Amino acid sequence: MIYFIGAGPGDPELLTIKAARVISFCEVIIYAGSLVNDEVLKYAREDAKIYNSAFMTLDEIIKIMEEAHKQGKNVARIHTGDPSIYGAVHEQMMELKKRDIPYEIIPGVSSFLAAASALKKELTIPGITQTIILTRIEGNTKMPEVESLRLLSKHRATMVIFLSVDKIERVVEELKEGYDPSTPVAVVYKASWEDEKVILGTLLDISEKVKKEGIKKTALILVGDFLKDIKAYSKLYDGKFSHGFRG
Structure with missing residues (x-):
């Protein structure tokens, strides 16, 4: 069996x-x-054969999986965060399907959740935002025009932008199409790692702050009013509100 495993954002725990x-x-x-x-x-068995996919192509990865399967061995394919978000697992699964090799997916804690924890914020504030957009800016991977930051920003929802901190100036310019320039922004570098770093600002100054810190990768950009100091309460625990478990 091939197991696609989400290893979480960084903290091994x-x-x-x-x-x-x-x-x-x-x-x-x-x-x-x-x-x-x-x-x-450290959880691996002592005799496990370990490969670092950073130095491998898709063909090399699939070849190892196929050979292991023929030998009746189990393979742990470990991805960062959760493999379903920018994990490049789709192509691996397609290749395994071609070869009738069974696989299973074990979800993991995404880095955007670790970033929210680092910020001590809820991404969905009652009356402020109930939508989270996970996206990225176009780089080597092309973006559908309808998913451009310029268009997505018009929703003014909570937005988490992956794989884009090296293009922070371009990100900010596109976000200004929908968000007010005073909208708060947070950049979380290596969420949950020992060297985690949080940078707070607005669309007016976040680019300068990020460049000053020299952050060019392994960071998330979070934008939206959820970052403000908001006094809002949900109906879930409101004593005047009833639901299926509380009359």
Whole structure:
């Protein structure tokens, strides 16, 4: 069996119990070494064959999976965060389907959730925003025109922007199409890692602050009014509000 595993955002203790258990019995491990914390490998069996996919092509990765499967071995394919978000697992799954090789996906804690924890913020504030947009700016990977930051910003929802901090100036200019320039912005570098760093600002000054810190990768950009000091309460625990469990 091939197991696609979400290793979480960085802190090895954020690996799920199931993920740790599966890693512990897999004979072959392929992990995204450029992003996954090496501490996650401490759960591997001593005789496990370990490969760092940072130095591999898709064909090389699939070849190892196929050979392991033929030998009756289990493979832990370890991705950072949750593999379903910018994890490049779609192409791997397509190749496995072509070869009738079974696989399973074990979800992980995404970095955007770790970033929200670092900020001590709820991403969905009652009466302020109930929508979260996860996106990125166009780079080597092309973006559909209808998903441009210029258009998405017009919703003024909570937005989390992946893989884009190296283009922070361009990000800000596109966001200004919809958000007010005074809208708060947070950049969280290496959320949940020991060297985590949080930079707070607005669309007016966040670019300068990020460049001053020299941050060019491994960071998320979060924008929206949820970052403000808002006094808002939900109906869930309101004593005047009833629901299925409380009359």
